[in-house]
Amino acid sequence: xxxxxxxxxxxxxxxxxxxxxxxxxxxxxxxxxxxxxxxxxxxxxxxxxxxxxxxxxxxxxxxxxxxxxxxxxxxxxxxxxxxxxxxxxxxxxxxxxxxxxxxxxxxxxxxxxxxxxxxxxxxxxxxxxxxxxxxxxxxxxxxxxxxxxxxxxxxxxxxxxxxxxxxxxxxxxxxxxxxxxxxxxxxxxxxxxxxxxxxxxxxxxxxxxxxxxxxxxxxxxxxxxxxxxxxxxxxxxxxxxxxxxxxxxxxxxxxxxxxxxxxxxxxxxxxxxxxxxxxxxxxxxxxxxxxxxxxxxxxxxxxxxxxxxxxxxxxxxxxxxxxxxxxxxxxxxxxxxxxxxxxxxx
Amino acid sequence: xxxxxxxxxxxxxxxxxxxxxxxxxxxxxxxxxxxxxxxxxxxxxxxxxxxxxxxxxxxxxxxxxxxxxxxxxxxxxxxxxxxxxxxxxxxxxxxxxxxxxxxxxxxxxxxxxxxxxxxxxxxxxxxxxxxxxxxxxxxxxxxxxxxxxxxxxxxxxxxxxxxxxxxxxxxxxxxxxxxxxxxxxxxxxxxxxxxxxxxxxxxxxxxxxxxxxxxxxxxxxxxxxxxxxxxxxxxxxxxxxxxxxxxxxxxxxxxxxxxxxxxxxxxxxxxxxxxxxxxxxxxxxxxxxxxxxxxxxxxxxxxxxxxxxxxxxxxxxxxxxxxxxxxxxxxxxxxxxxxxxxxxxx
DNA sequence: TTGTAAGCGTTATCAA
DNA sequence: TTGATAACGCTTACAA
Numbered sequence: 001x002x003x004x005x006x007x008x009x010x011x012x013x014x015x016x017x018x019x020x021x022x023x024x025x026x027x028x029x030x031x032x033x034x035x036x037x038x039x040x041x042x043x044x045x046x047x048x049x050x051x052x053x054x055x056x057x058x059x060x061x062x063x064x065x066x067x068x069x070x071x072x073x074x075x076x077x078x079x080x081x082x083x084x085x086x087x088x089x090x091x092x093x094x095x096x097x098x099x100x101x102x103x104x105x106x107x108x109x110x111x112x113x114x115x116x117x118x119x120x121x122x123x124x125x126x127x128x129x130x131x132x133x134x135x136x137x138x139x140x141x142x143x144x145x146x147x148x149x150x151x152x153x154x155x156x157x158x159x160x161x162x163x164x165x166x167x168x169x170x171x172x173x174x175x176x177x178x179x180x181x182x183x184x185x186x187x188x189x190x191x192x193x194x195x196x197x198x199x200x201x202x203x204x205x206x207x208x209x210x211x212x213x214x215x216x217x218x219x220x221x222x223x224x225x226x227x228x229x230x231x232x233x234x235x236x237x238x239x240x241x242x243x244x245x246x247x248x249x250x251x252x253x254x255x256x257x258x259x260x261x262x263x264x265x266x267x268x269x270x271x272x273x274x275x276x277x278x279x280x281x282x283x284x285x286x287x288x289x290x291x292x293x294x295x296x297x298x299x300x301x302x303x304x305x306x307x308x309x310x311x312x313x314x315x316x317x318x319x320x321x322x323x324x325x326x327x328x329x330x331x332x333x334x335x336x337x338x339x340x341x342x343x344x345x346x
Numbered sequence: 347x348x349x350x351x352x353x354x355x356x357x358x359x360x361x362x363x364x365x366x367x368x369x370x371x372x373x374x375x376x377x378x379x380x381x382x383x384x385x386x387x388x389x390x391x392x393x394x395x396x397x398x399x400x401x402x403x404x405x406x407x408x409x410x411x412x413x414x415x416x417x418x419x420x421x422x423x424x425x426x427x428x429x430x431x432x433x434x435x436x437x438x439x440x441x442x443x444x445x446x447x448x449x450x451x452x453x454x455x456x457x458x459x460x461x462x463x464x465x466x467x468x469x470x471x472x473x474x475x476x477x478x479x480x481x482x483x484x485x486x487x488x489x490x491x492x493x494x495x496x497x498x499x500x501x502x503x504x505x506x507x508x509x510x511x512x513x514x515x516x517x518x519x520x521x522x523x524x525x526x527x528x529x530x531x532x533x534x535x536x537x538x539x540x541x542x543x544x545x546x547x548x549x550x551x552x553x554x555x556x557x558x559x560x561x562x563x564x565x566x567x568x569x570x571x572x573x574x575x576x577x578x579x580x581x582x583x584x585x586x587x588x589x590x591x592x593x594x595x596x597x598x599x600x601x602x603x604x605x606x607x608x609x610x611x612x613x614x615x616x617x618x619x620x621x622x623x624x625x626x627x628x629x630x631x632x633x634x635x636x637x638x639x640x641x642x643x644x645x646x647x648x649x650x651x652x653x654x655x656x657x658x659x660x661x662x663x664x665x666x667x668x669x670x671x672x673x674x675x676x677x678x679x680x681x682x683x684x685x686x687x688x689x690x691x692x
Numbered sequence: 693t694t695g696t697a698a699g700c701g702t703t704a705t706c707a708a
Numbered sequence: 709t710t711g712a713t714a715a716c717g718c719t720t721a722c723a724a
Contacts (some may be wrong), residue, residue: 001701003701020709028710032710051703055716070425076416079416079444123392129396144456235448287633291607349718350717350718351718361718363693366720367717369719373694400717401700401720
């Protein structure tokens with residue numbers, strides 16, 4: 001393996017000079033710089049990262065932890081975060097906890113499981129001297145898993161951190177719920193059913209709050225009977241639609257596209273015309289939403305934006321342009337995607 | 347930062363003893379081992395990876411390069427590969443080239459673009475001293491991008507490497523095409539249309555070969571007129587279905603689920619009963635395939651298996667159980683997923 | 693069973 | 709503008 005020493009010898013200079021040149025320090029004559037760079041290129045010399053990091057004690061690296069890369073929401077955030085880091089000339093190191101892969105969905109209520117995976121990863125990131133961490137949650141919720149004594153600046157993406165030391169960038173679910181309702185109302189709907197997510201889920205609660213604000217604004221009473229709590233899965237959308245349709249709703253808003261798919265199943269089974277007799281509205285803008293028939297009107301998650309903003313925020317902190325203390329949770333709005341599943345009611 | 351030296355001092359032993367204990371060497375008395383481990387735990391000591399890697403010159407790390415994490419096929423392979431590495435106690439380092447993100451789909455025919463992204467990453471992996479590399483292609487094809495002089499053992503997943511130095515693990519597309527055809531034939535179909543992928547694509551060619559073998563076995567002549575070359579996108583499925591349906595086919599096999607979605611669009615537009623008047627068969631088993639109506643019968647890609655086997659193969663090579671020289675491409679079969687889009691023809 | 697000392701490749705300091 | 713030297717934290721011969 002070729003080293004600075006050898007480069008130095010080949011150029012008849014000292015190792016320090018080579019190092020100075022390689023690190024772009026100014027106190028070097030143009031002639032030697034040229035000579036050395038030449039040789040470096042010729043030999044294909046690669047600095048030894050370990051040696052240099054050990055000596056410098058810093059690495060211009062950002063650690064990105066994904067709770068589960070397999071989640072549909074994760075990769076867009078990840079790629080956007082990486083793009084941002086790249087722009088600012090930080091390298092990234094990706095750690096994948098594979099929580100779903102290992103524990104299906106029994107982990108996010110069980111801090112122990114999460115801790116057991118997370119702590120070693122945090123240690124590893126500390127020991128490779130990353131400057132900061134972006135934690136990409138695989139499941140939206142309030143998060144407590146980051147230890148109080150973790151020293152590195154850390155941004156939580158997609159989940160809400162309650163710890164002030166860890167700012168978060170999350171969906172604006174309240175606005176999302178509000179927008180969905182407003183849209184349905186603008187299309188003439190008044191009796192609206194809701195297929196919500198799991199009841200104690202953060203998305204569920206926030207979206208419901210927004211939805212109630214919209215109803216209140218329009219002086220439409222909120223009828224709890226018209227909210228069915230599903231489990232985010234297709235089947236529960238079917239069951240919810242069944243129950244709500246019996247209550248004469250003209251539209252159903254499903255808190256994700258998969259449950260909307262279940263509502264489609266029900267409508268199809270009963271021969272109910274989607275977008276005519278019954279309007280259906282989704283959430284997430286998953287790929288399935290454009291393949292459902294008729295195309296599902298839904299709300300696009302700003303995943304790339306969340307990822308990008310998380311990285312931006314972290315870099316701002318690392319470079320002293322922003323203080324971690326006065327960083328409130330950032331809420332990023334979704335975007336309505338209109339297709340054909342919501343009819344105009346006269 | 348706490349170091350071996352300090353641990354040593356606190357335990358009244360020498361740094362080498364601490365190091366020996368930490369590295370599980372046998373020549374240490376039970377008493378001191380216990381004492382040292384105690385202190386290590388108390389202090390939360392973390393060995394400095396840079397120092398130790400620099401000294402040991404090896405890292406028990408495998409580099410995983412993804413051409414694009416955003417591809418639906420990539421994460422399952424990646425997670426399975428990581429699981430395998432974890433089982434064998436290798437750490438992984440993930441590099442994401444983000445080719446689609448950067449270049450849309452103008453890159454896989456342009457070696458220059460790929461090289462410009464890949465070479466620095468390869469260098470970086472060499473300089474962090476990974477033992478070997480798993481290269482996860484984002485696009486199935488024959489691959490030439492790995493430089494002749496790259497020293498590390500490398501497995502190519504999902505794409506076929508023509509270089510003998512880089513074994514690959516790929517889909518068994520020939521068998522896939524064969525199986526699809528055999529299935530349609532077993533359901534009584536004789537006039538079968540094919541919506542293929544791009545013509546010069548590897549998947550397209552192999553699947554077509556398999557399909558022709560099946561036809562030959564059944565003494566059904568292959569009619570090139572009944573093959574429409576699409577571009578893997580939904581729209582081309584629509585156009586293909588239009589053309590083929592005019593030729594009185596009773597079934598159409600689409601080489602991916604998205605084009606099958608396009609074929610559904612056409613059938614719906616014309617009021618053709620899918621699974622009755624016209625059978626449609628897909629490929630990939632993407633999530634959309636179960637949300638299409640009726641459910642799309644399709645062929646599940648063995649992505650996890652490809653990822654896992656790639657990692658296994660690499661580890662076998664690293665640990666001397668297998669020689670890189672006599673490693674032929676591994677072809678992994680798909681699995682037929684029967685839903686409701688293919689009818690039984692009497 | 694334990695300790696001493698050298699060295700991994702780089703960079704920072706300070707002197708030339 | 710350049711070079712000698714020490715130091716980063718760890719591991720490993722080899723000596724005790």
